[in-house]
Amino acid sequence: MNGLGAELWQAVVVCFAAVFTNNILLTTFLGMCPFTSVSREVRTAAGLGGAVVFVMTFTCLLNWMAYHWILVPLGLEFFRFILFIIIIAAFVQVVEMILDRFSPRLYQNLGIFLPLITVNCAILGASLFMVIREYSLIVTIGYGFGSGLGWLLAILAMAGIRQRFNESRVPAGLQGPGITLIIAGLMALAFIGFTGVLS
Amino acid sequence: MKTASVKPMQEIIRDGLWKDNPIFRQILGICSTLAVTNLVLNTFVMCTALTLVTALSCWTVSLLRSWTPRNIRMMVQTLIIAFYVIIVDVVLKAYWPDMSRSLGPYVGLIITNCIVMGRCEAFAGSNPPGPAFWDGFFNGLGYSAVLLGIAVIREGLGMGTFCGWPLPYFSTHWDKWIIMVMPPGGFFVLACVIWACRSIRPREVKK
Numbered sequence: 001m002n003g004l005g006a007e008l009w010q011a012v013v014v015c016f017a018a019v020f021t022n023n024i025l026l027t028t029f030l031g032m033c034p035f036t037s038v039s040r041e042v043r044t045a046a047g048l049g050g051a052v053v054f055v056m057t058f059t060c061l062l063n064w065m066a067y068h069w070i071l072v073p074l075g076l077e078f079f080r081f082i083l084f085i086i087i088i089a090a091f092v093q094v095v096e097m098i099l100d101r102f103s104p105r106l107y108q109n110l111g112i113f114l115p116l117i118t119v120n121c122a123i124l125g126a127s128l129f130m131v132i133r134e135y136s137l138i139v140t141i142g143y144g145f146g147s148g149l150g151w152l153l154a155i156l157a158m159a160g161i162r163q164r165f166n167e168s169r170v171p172a173g174l175q176g177p178g179i180t181l182i183i184a185g186l187m188a189l190a191f192i193g194f195t196g197v198l199s
Numbered sequence: 200m201k202t203a204s205v206k207p208m209q210e211i212i213r214d215g216l217w218k219d220n221p222i223f224r225q226i227l228g229i230c231s232t233l234a235v236t237n238l239v240l241n242t243f244v245m246c247t248a249l250t251l252v253t254a255l256s257c258w259t260v261s262l263l264r265s266w267t268p269r270n271i272r273m274m275v276q277t278l279i280i281a282f283y284v285i286i287v288d289v290v291l292k293a294y295w296p297d298m299s300r301s302l303g304p305y306v307g308l309i310i311t312n313c314i315v316m317g318r319c320e321a322f323a324g325s326n327p328p329g330p331a332f333w334d335g336f337f338n339g340l341g342y343s344a345v346l347l348g349i350a351v352i353r354e355g356l357g358m359g360t361f362c363g364w365p366l367p368y369f370s371t372h373w374d375k376w377i378i379m380v381m382p383p384g385g386f387f388v389l390a391c392v393i394w395a396c397r398s399i400r401p402r403e404v405k406k
Contacts, residue, residue: 027382032230033313078289081307082281089274121230121311128304173398177226178390185386192381 004138011142014135018146020194024122025154026187028129031122035155036180038113045159048113049152053145055095055117056126059088060144063127064137084127092117122151157187211330215337221314222345222389223396228314233346233389235305237380239362242350244298248291248306250339252283253315257323257335259283264324276319277310284309314342345396349388353379 024030031052039045063084071077096114099107117123126147130140161183170179206214221227235241259279260267267275288306291299299306309315318338323331354360357379359370369375378384 029234029382029385030230030308032233033227036226078285081285081288081310082278085277085281085310089277121308124311125230125304125308128307132304171394171398173396174390174394178393178397181386181390181393185383185390188383188386189378192383 007136007138011139014139015142015146015149018143019150019153020191021197023150023154023191024126024147025151026184026191028125030125031120031151034116034120035151035158035184036177038116039155039158039180040162042156042159042163044113045155046152047109048116049148049155051113051117052120052122052151053148055088055092056123056148056151057141057144059084059091059123060126060130060140060147061137062087062091064130064135064140067131068137080128080131084124088123088127122147154184154187158183206326206330206334208330208333211334212337215334215339216341216344219338220345220396221317221338221342223393226393227317228312228342229389230308230312233349233385234382235302236346236350236385236388237353237357239347239350239354241298241302242346243362244291244295245302245305246339246343246346248287249309249312249315250336250343252280252287252309253318253339254332254336255283256280256315257318258328258332260319260323261326261328261331272324273316273320276316280315280319281310314338345392349385349392352388353384357381357384 018024022028025032025035034048038048066083066087067077067080071080071083092114096107099114126144130143135143158180162180165179174182222229235245256276256279260276263275263279284307287309288299291302291306315335318335322334326334351361354362355366355369356373356376359366359373359375376384379388
């Protein structure tokens with residue numbers, strides 16, 4: 001019982017760390033492509049971020065089970081890239097079909113973003129990190145959820161800042177991705193301030 | 200129709216290296232590699248791997264293009280890319296375990312690098328294998344050149360070294376900017392590189 005309690009506590013800590021000190025976008029640079037291209041509006045950013053949280057939590061869980069229960073016993077660890085990407089693609093496909101069937105409105109709103117998530121490197125990255133850091137099943141759930149939440153937080157903040165930004169005059173060469181990256185750098189600086197909060 | 204519109208070689212080279220450079224023109228695939236640009240050597244290994252994977256997967260996708268059903272082509276492309284990435288990963292683990300460990304998950308993330316998929320989809324799917332191979336190769340090279348530049352700046356300013364060798368001025372008199380080897384430095388240097396490159400060659404006038 002004590003072991004389970006400790007593991008749950010570790011899951012909570014890892015989850016918090018993934019949101020703040022180890023933010024998957026601002027410290028490991030994953031999921032940058034949608035971050036720079038889909039962060040013009042808060043609404044769309046929130047939609048994409050929400051989908052990322054959902055997909056990341058569940059694919060981390062599924063990938064953990066596939067890795068530890070199928071690949072490790074068979075000694076096929078190097079095969080994980082293909083298995084992970086297939087599981088992610090299949091999961092996104094299933095979510096799409098379920099949404100289309102039961103909640104067409106949400107499906108309409110998320111339509112374009114769901115397939116985009118399959119190629120979001122943050123999703124695959126979270127699964128690979130979880131393997132490398134040898135998390136247990138419970139900790140993995142916390143990690144997947146926290147990473148997704150951290151990504152959502154970063155893209156929401158960015159979209160909020162960029163909306164304010166529309167009227168300001170930015171040098172021609174710096175417009176668009178350039179200034180987005182500078183803001184991301186400033187945000188990353190701010191997030192460094194969280195270092196040491198958790199140990 | 201397929202053979203009439205093959206791009207000439209010089210154009211493939213120029214587009215890949217400069218005109219459509221993956222980094223500062225298309226802003227693609229920065230995720231998986233920006234993270235390792237704090238050390239020149241790591242960047243070099245990552246970029247070599249990426250260039251090889253891009254060139255070979257473009258070649259393979261192009262070879263199989265007439266047998267691949269259109270609606271599952273993304274899946275086929277992903278599997279081809281994953282196949283080459285696994286080879287790179289296994290070879291690296293066997294012959295250079297230290298490097299494999301310090302790159303962590305980033306080698307595997309080449310699979311989701313948008314450049315690889317982007318070139319397969321945009322060029323290799325509708326061109327013969329030869330040009331497709333070179334298109335992938337030169338896009339990878341254009342990508343690598345920019346990232347190596349970023350790595351040289353970050354490692355030099357942040358640690359005063361180049362591939363681990365101390366640089367004359369930066370390792371002695373220079374007050375090291377530790378922030379450069381930390382994540383924010385990556386964002387700032389990339390932003391400045393994009394700024395500089397886009398100012399040198401402003402967006403061309405639409406014909």
